[in-house]
Amino acid sequence: MFDLTGKNALVTGASGGIGAEIARTLHAAGAAVGLSGTRVDPLEALAADLGDRAHVLPCNLSDMTAVEALPKTAVEAMGSVDILVNNAGITRDNLFMRMSDEEWQSVLDVNLTATFKLCKGVMRGMMKARWGRIVNISSVVGATGNPGQANYAASKAGMVGMSKSLAYEVASRGITVNAVAPGFIETAMTDKLTDDQKAGIMGQIPAGRMGTASEIASGVLYLASPEAAYVTGTTLHVNGGMAML
Amino acid sequence: MSDIADRVKKIVVEHLGVEEDKVAESASFIDDLGADSLDTVELVMAFEEEFGIEIPDDAAETIQTFGDAVKFITEAS
Numbered sequence: 001m002f003d004l005t006g007k008n009a010l011v012t013g014a015s016g017g018i019g020a021e022i023a024r025t026l027h028a029a030g031a032a033v034g035l036s037g038t039r040v041d042p043l044e045a046l047a048a049d050l051g052d053r054a055h056v057l058p059c060n061l062s063d064m065t066a067v068e069a070l071p072k073t074a075v076e077a078m079g080s081v082d083i084l085v086n087n088a089g090i091t092r093d094n095l096f097m098r099m100s101d102e103e104w105q106s107v108l109d110v111n112l113t114a115t116f117k118l119c120k121g122v123m124r125g126m127m128k129a130r131w132g133r134i135v136n137i138s139s140v141v142g143a144t145g146n147p148g149q150a151n152y153a154a155s156k157a158g159m160v161g162m163s164k165s166l167a168y169e170v171a172s173r174g175i176t177v178n179a180v181a182p183g184f185i186e187t188a189m190t191d192k193l194t195d196d197q198k199a200g201i202m203g204q205i206p207a208g209r210m211g212t213a214s215e216i217a218s219g220v221l222y223l224a225s226p227e228a229a230y231v232t233g234t235t236l237h238v239n240g241g242m243a244m245l
Numbered sequence: 246m247s248d249i250a251d252r253v254k255k256i257v258v259e260h261l262g263v264e265e266d267k268v269a270e271s272a273s274f275i276d277d278l279g280a281d282s283l284d285t286v287e288l289v290m291a292f293e294e295e296f297g298i299e300i301p302d303d304a305a306e307t308i309q310t311f312g313d314a315v316k317f318i319t320e321a322s
Contacts, residue, residue, distance in 0.1 A: 124290055127283075127286075127287060127290070128290075169283060170283070172281075172283070173283070
């Protein structure tokens with residue numbers, strides 16, 4: 001089950017904890033992977049670890065010219081992009097009343113606008129192939145909101161609305177567009193939380209623990225697989241029961 | 246019929262699965278040939294590849310009929 005042999009997957013944010021695990025999981029299922037991210041060293045290390053079928057494709061997603069070039073670079077490296085995982089994301093937390101235009105815009109640019117441009121950039125190839133999988137990594141806070149994260153929550157809710165709209169348009173072409181919404185996952189992003197914050201969060205999670213990157217990657221693998229052909233426009237919540245949506 | 250018109254017609258026939266004699270100059274892709282809006286996007290993509298040209302989005306919207314397509318491509322190439 002879940003054999004991705006012969007498929008080529010582009011994963012953004014592959015230098016981060018969740019992105020790297022998604023890349024590993026798709027690669028282990030047989031896919032070739034394009035590893036995109038801003039930090040080249042961790043991408044090179046991951047590619048070396050994976051061995052064959054791994055391509056390092058550095059890209060700064062706040063640079064829109066670079067974003068537009070990434071799908072072409074990925075096709076040159078792998079031959080096609082059959083699976084796109086928009087995983088890269090940034091946070092610039094601040095209270096709403098103190099949030100600057102720059103904090104708002106930079107998060108929307110990387111999390112939402114870059115996702116739009118990458119989806120658009122790979123769509124021609126997927127339409128011609130009559131097969132494609134897009135998995136956008138949203139967040140539980142896109143559905144629930146979170147104090148201090150108006151920009152991040154807006155970007156993550158925006159990804160869901162965009163995914164559903166695109167899913168409508170391309171469903172007849174064998175292309176599915178879905179989102180995975182992680183809850184609190186053990187990563188560098190959540191390591192920054194204080195112990196008090198972590199304790200508060202644990203109280204809200206019925207499972208009583210944070211999730212792992214591999215639990216997100218497993219959901220992505222399913223949605224990227226041929227078996228999920230009839231699943232489109234949905235959001236898979238992976239959050240230990242923290243928000244039952 | 247010009248070479249361009251022949252090549253455009255071949256793409257339309259293949260993509261939309263219609264009879265060749267249905268593809269008249271005034272035939273609308275959507276109203277007469279059964280295309281949906283996404284088919285028209287795919288037709289424009291196919292024209293771009295066949296003729297090695299770029300058809301910008303605002304120009305693509307004006308290409309409604311087989312005749313429109315032939316005219317645009319003739320002028321562009």
